[in-house]
Amino acid sequence: MKQVAEQENVKVEIPENFYALVAKRHMQATKPTEEEESKTEADLEKAVVGLPATEQLYYKDAYMKNFEARAIKVMSNGYVVLDKTCLYPEGGGQPSDEGSLRFGVIVTKITDVQKIGNVIVHKIDGRLPKEQQEVKGFLNWDKRYALMKAHTATHLINGAARRVLGEHVWQHGAQKGTEVSRLDISHFRRLTPEQTDKIETLANEAVEACMPVTTTWMLRNEAEAKYGFRLYQAAQSQEKTYASLRPETGM
Numbered sequence: 001m002k003q004v005a006e007q008e009n010v011k012v013e014i015p016e017n018f019y020a021l022v023a024k025r026h027m028q029a030t031k032p033t034e035e036e037e038s039k040t041e042a043d044l045e046k047a048v049v050g051l052p053a054t055e056q057l058y059y060k061d062a063y064m065k066n067f068e069a070r071a072i073k074v075m076s077n078g079y080v081v082l083d084k085t086c087l088y089p090e091g092g093g094q095p096s097d098e099g100s101l102r103f104g105v106i107v108t109k110i111t112d113v114q115k116i117g118n119v120i121v122h123k124i125d126g127r128l129p130k131e132q133q134e135v136k137g138f139l140n141w142d143k144r145y146a147l148m149k150a151h152t153a154t155h156l157i158n159g160a161a162r163r164v165l166g167e168h169v170w171q172h173g174a175q176k177g178t179e180v181s182r183l184d185i186s187h188f189r190r191l192t193p194e195q196t197d198k199i200e201t202l203a204n205e206a207v208e209a210c211m212p213v214t215t216t217w218m219l220r221n222e223a224e225a226k227y228g229f230r231l232y233q234a235a236q237s238q239e240k241t242y243a244s245l246r247p248e249t250g251m
Helices: 002-007 018-027 034-047 141-165 193-208 220-227
Strands: 066-074 079-082 099-103 106-116 119-125 134-139 171-175 182-187 241-245
Touching (some): 034 106
Antiparallel strands (some): 066 079, 066 134, 079 119, 099 106, 106 119, 182 241
């Protein structure tokens, strides 16, 4: 498009993150406007001032499916703050968990989870509990498990892309979903079908190898020095174009 415009002596400026902006618009097509989201976030930030940090149970046990908690803040707009939760909030390109909340004989849906500072808020669709009321939360495990697989797939594809295209490749964004996910990577030209096929093949080979996975807590600098890989890639130089890869969660 830019080349065609220049032939007609028309100056066109294309943002460096053009493809990321296009992808963002597609993902937000059915979501509230940015203005509405900003107002909601601002209201939540005011509402949680002074509240203690929420205990994040999903870091203790990623497979926890239900939990008992206490409602410490109930808002008229349908948001509830619990003292603890096993529902993961939206972040890092991954949608929030969903689930349900039971108090007494009432069961209501949890449709969204957001993290405001160190406080996690749950969007409730239905009756709200009272403040200080004991509740029991339930995780929609099917959605969580699909998102876990999608999250792992993006890391595998990113690693495969670095092997195929070179170590200059960085992750510049991602959007995980239960059906389709997106990974944005930096590269200096459009990917060829052959390169895409090779990346897909390498990623699938890693899945089919059924490699054991172990978790080790290390200092970031130590981990990067040992494994030669930097995790926080989005902070790197933006002087590259973007390529989008869409892994299916069934890998």
